[in-house]
Amino acid sequence: MSVKIREYRGTPYSRKDLEEGRVPAFRDKPRARYAWACGPAMGRFLAELKEGRIIGRRCRRCGRVLVPPRMFCEWCFRPTDEWVYIRDTGTVLTFSASYLGPAAERLKEPIIIAVIQLDGASPGIGILHKLGEVKQEEVHVGMRVKAVWKPPEEREGAITDILYFKPIREGQGGGE
Amino acid sequence: MSLERPRLPHEIRHWFGDMECDYVYTLGIAGEKFYAGLKEGRIIGSKCPSCGAIWVPPSLYCPECFEETSEWVEVPDEGTVYTFTVAYVGPDGEPLEEPEVYALIVLDGANGGLLHKLGEVRPEEAYIGMRVKAVWAPEGERKGAITDIKYFRPVE
Amino acid sequence: MASVKRRVAVIGAGITLFRRRMRETGRELSFYAAKMALETAGITIRDVDAVVCGSAPDAFDGVHMKGEYLLDGMGGHNKPYVRVYVGGGTGVFTPIAAWWHVASGHFDVVLAIAEEKMSSCHPHPQKAFTTIFDPIYTRPLGPNLVWIFALEMQRYMSVHGVKKEQIALISVKNKRNALDHPCAQLPAKITVQDVLNSEVMVWPVQRLDISPPSDGAAAVVLAAEHIAKRLTDDPVWIEGVGWCLDSTYWTNRDLYYPKYVEYAARMAYKMAGIKNPPKEIDVAEPYDPFDYKEAHHAEGLMLARKGEYLKGIKDEDDIFARYGRDGDLPICPSGGLLGVGNPIAAAGLMKVCEIFWQLRGEAGKRQVKNDPRTGVAQAWGDLMQVGTVIVMRA
Numbered sequence: 263m264s265v266k267i268r269e270y271r272g273t274p275y276s277r278k279d280l281e282e283g284r285v286p287a288f289r290d291k292p293r294a295r296y297a298w299a300c301g302p303a304m305g306r307f308l309a310e311l312k313e314g315r316i317i318g319r320r321c322r323r324c325g326r327v328l329v330p331p332r333m334f335c336e337w338c339f340r341p342t343d344e345w346v347y348i349r350d351t352g353t354v355l356t357f358s359a360s361y362l363g364p365a366a367e368r369l370k371e372p373i374i375i376a377v378i379q380l381d382g383a384s385p386g387i388g389i390l391h392k393l394g395e396v397k398q399e400e401v402h403v404g405m406r407v408k409a410v411w412k413p414p415e416e417r418e419g420a421i422t423d424i425l426y427f428k429p430i431r432e433g434q435g436g437g438e
Numbered sequence: 439m440s441l442e443r444p445r446l447p448h449e450i451r452h453w454f455g456d457m458e459c460d461y462v463y464t465l466g467i468a469g470e471k472f473y474a475g476l477k478e479g480r481i482i483g484s485k486c487p488s489c490g491a492i493w494v495p496p497s498l499y500c501p502e503c504f505e506e507t508s509e510w511v512e513v514p515d516e517g518t519v520y521t522f523t524v525a526y527v528g529p530d531g532e533p534l535e536e537p538e539v540y541a542l543i544v545l546d547g548a549n550g551g552l553l554h555k556l557g558e559v560r561p562e563e564a565y566i567g568m569r570v571k572a573v574w575a576p577e578g579e580r581k582g583a584i585t586d587i588k589y590f591r592p593v594e
Numbered sequence: 595m596a597s598v599k600r601r602v603a604v605i606g607a608g609i610t611l612f613r614r615r616m617r618e619t620g621r622e623l624s625f626y627a628a629k630m631a632l633e634t635a636g637i638t639i640r641d642v643d644a645v646v647c648g649s650a651p652d653a654f655d656g657v658h659m660k661g662e663y664l665l666d667g668m669g670g671h672n673k674p675y676v677r678v679y680v681g682g683g684t685g686v687f688t689p690i691a692a693w694w695h696v697a698s699g700h701f702d703v704v705l706a707i708a709e710e711k712m713s714s715c716h717p718h719p720q721k722a723f724t725t726i727f728d729p730i731y732t733r734p735l736g737p738n739l740v741w742i743f744a745l746e747m748q749r750y751m752s753v754h755g756v757k758k759e760q761i762a763l764i765s766v767k768n769k770r771n772a773l774d775h776p777c778a779q780l781p782a783k784i785t786v787q788d789v790l791n792s793e794v795m796v797w798p799v800q801r802l803d804i805s806p807p808s809d810g811a812a813a814v815v816l817a818a819e820h821i822a823k824r825l826t827d828d829p830v831w832i833e834g835v836g837w838c839l840d841s842t843y844w845t846n847r848d849l850y851y852p853k854y855v856e857y858a859a860r861m862a863y864k865m866a867g868i869k870n871p872p873k874e875i876d877v878a879e880p881y882d883p884f885d886y887k888e889a890h891h892a893e894g895l896m897l898a899r900k901g902e903y904l905k906g907i908k909d910e911d912d913i914f915a916r917y918g919r920d921g922d923l924p925i926c927p928s929g930g931l932l933g934v935g936n937p938i939a940a941a942g943l944m945k946v947c948e949i950f951w952q953l954r955g956e957a958g959k960r961q962v963k964n965d966p967r968t969g970v971a972q973a974w975g976d977l978m979q980v981g982t983v984i985v986m987r988a
Contacts (some may be wrong), residue, residue, distance in 0.1 A: 267630065267634070270609065270776050270777050271610050271626040271630075272609060272610040272611035272613060272616050272618060272623065272626065272777075272809070272810065273467070273610065273616055273617040273618060274611065274613035274614070274615060274616055274617075275615050275616070275617050276614075276615065277615070280462065280615070284465075285464060285617060286465050286470060286473060286474075287453075287462045287463055287464050287465060288462075288463045288502060288583070289460070289461065289462055289463070289716075290460075290463065290656065291443045291460050292457055292458075292459065292461070292656070293456060293457075293459065293462070294452065294456065294457045294458075295455075296455050296456070296457065296729065297452040297453070297454050298449055298453045298454075298455070298729050298730060299451070299452060300451060300452060300453060300730060304450075304730055304731075305450040305451060306450075308450040308453075309450045312450075318864050322659070324603050328843075328846070330731055331470075332843075348904075355696065355749070355848075356745045356746070356748045356749040356752065356849060358741060358744035358745050358748055358796050358797055358798070358799075359750060359794075359796065360738060360740070360741055360751075360795075360796040361452055361793075361795060361796065361797075361799075362720075362738045362740055362745070362795050363736065363738060363795055364720070364721070364736050364737065364738055365717070365718060365720055365721050366718040366721075366738060367722035372797070373736070374931070375735070375737075375741055375844050377745055377747070377849075386846060386847070386848055387845075387846045388845040388846060389731075390481070390731070390732055390735065390737075390845050390847050391735065392645040392735060393822070398797065401753045403748075403792055409471045412844070419729075420734055421731050421734050422657050422729070422734045422735070425572055427920075431500065438942075446600065451721055453729055453730045455729050455733065457725050458721075459602060459716075459721050460654065460715075460716040460717070460721075460724050461714050461716055462713070463619075463657035463714055464615075464616070464617050464618070464619060464713075464714070465617075465619070466618055466619030466622050467617065467618055467619070467622055469615070469620070497621075497666070498618075498621075498622045498625060499622075499625045499629075499666075499667065500669075501666040501671045501673060502639070502672075503639075504625075504628075504629070504632075504639035504669050504671075506625075506629070511919065530729055554730065562616045591776060
């Protein structure tokens with residue numbers, strides 16, 4: 263490499279070069295609109311969220327209870343067998359605190375997120391959601407949490423019908 | 439990203455959303471020459487050192503020989519209609535008030551052509567082989583874009 | 595395992611600079627890398643029978659059917675041409691797919707080329723990245739792709755008790771190694787303290803833990819044995835290939851260990867006859883878009899036991915003694931993605947180029963000192979789903 267090749271090519275430019283017009287460019291903003299089909303599993307999951315409940319599916323062959331529910335088990339590669347209601351309490355498997363928004367913009371207050379294994383789902387079967395009413399330093403793997411729901415009239419059938427999960431503190435309900 | 443409510447909440451059949459991105463397309467080494475040329479009222483092509491073909495729009499390399507082209511040449515803004523079509527609907531499928539004629543124009547001496555509009559011609563008068571010449575936007579209005587040429591019109 | 599029809603060698607490699615923004619179009623960048631690969635292989639485009647293109651989402655360049663769009667710059671004009679794409683795993687998957695072309699007996703000389711132009715997505719390619727998330731379960735929460743790395747890093751640290759101070763040493767090592775790479779975007783001499791003081795992005799990920807988005811291209815030429823032997827005295831043989839994907843339901847998986855990387859590695863090692871990876875592999879380039887990923891992947895590649903990549907490593911001297919260029923097992927001598935840059939698909943292929951140059955003794959100041967004969971390059975991507983592994987021997 264080093265001995266035979268004289269030059270590595272490419273002409274870098276900076277954001278300032280672009281903003282100050284030294285690099286000509288064409289701008290475009292394509293917009294694509296979507297109506298994603300939910301399918302029976304997600305459709306039921308969202309409808310249950312509107313009612314303040316979480317639902318999963320069980321595969322009888324491997325025995326796993328899956329959340330989010332799906333109509334097929336990807337391990338056994340066969341249809342799943344039955345609906346199973348899941349509790350809205352669970353355990354933190356992993357967590358993080360994001361100072362970045364969706365377009366990589368800086369946030370003053372971090373969003374605290376976690377993968378939460380819900381009680382009733384099989385071990386390791388978690389969902390992604392936010393944590394609230396908790397300080398970043400308090401969060402730990404293994405922390406017990408409970409869902410905080412939107413009031414019924416505000417729910418739409420969306421993952422955001424759960425506002426966030428909060429820690430289950432001493433003296434509060436929501437154990438196993 | 440904006441998200442609307444599901445259409446019929448109790449059915450939850452669909453989830454609506456947008457996927458939006460903004461793009462900055464750099465013109466590239468060859469493109470910068472081409473669009474700078476358009477701003478000056480000239481059409482620039484690239485010449486392959488190996489096969490001698492002149493490519494319009496210009497390219498940093500000859501696509502056939504895969505040799506780097508470093509000679510930028512001006513080609514006449516006059517050429518021949520290679521193929522054309524008449525559009526009755528616009529980009530979003532809406533009907534146009536007046537039909538528009540688009541053509542692939544092979545410029546004199548060049549390989550390849552430019553896709554552009556034909557103007558000052560009725561759709562039924564356009565034909566393959568027709569000689570056309572560029573009509574440029576006035577100098578002060580040219581920006582370094584394909585629209586610096588307003589359209590091509592027939593010449594005798 | 596099915597028998598392989600013919601041996602395949604890498605006989606040339608090419609690469610462009612990696613930078614945050616380049617004036618060249620994707621086609622022009624591809625042309626630079628392709629031309630360099632052809633010239634160092636001693637052939638022209640006419641000798642190439644087929645081209646395999648690797649490039650990650652169309653959404654970065656902002657052009658649909660990106661493979662076809664890039665074709666001319668990749669030398670694919672009037673040739674059998676195919677684009678492959680497995681997210682970040684693409685850079686190693688591209689030569690694997692090219693290997694199929696030659697090993698099957700179908701083609702003799704194949705150009706494998708990867709390109710990425712992330713700067714077109716404005717103001718930051720993160721916006722295109724977020725469309726990888728499920729639109730119904732995940733996007734309403736406003737995620738950023740760095741979340742998945744942070745959640746995975748947190749799990750790795752938590753299960754194994756690995757500290758940030760140890761992980762940061764990987765960033766120190768790779769950025770310092772990159773000082774000797776002519777194409778590097780962010781080479782730097784930094785310390786662990788610099789990493790720990792850098793801006794928190796998504797805890798525990800900080801700015802100096804992450805590789806940058808980039809524009810760039812890289813390419814290699816693959817040839818069947820009888821042709822490789824005619825064209826060069828130093829073919830580098832592709833002895834093993836492996837790839838494996840795991841489920842998209844990433845919240846249903848334990849993220850502490852990339853099983854799919856291990857399965858891909860096993861496939862490649864079996865083909866190459868490798869039974870004891872840490873002893874038989876002389877140099878490795880695991881995928882390092884974040885510093886903890888080098889540890890995560892090296893364990894997946896079975897170069898260290900689970901959780902033990904950084905065992906006993908407390909400071910710079912330790913990490914360079916074990917994984918530096920004259921260390922026990924050189925890892926990422928190129929400078930990795932952390933130092934050289936991360937134009938998604940081209941980054942993985944950069945690692946393959948590095949192993950090629952290392953095994954030939956052509957890596958100049960980056961040359962590892964243990965006279966390497968066997969090297970491995972690995973890439974990873976999607977929603978933490980794919981492992982792609984290639985084993986090469988001089």
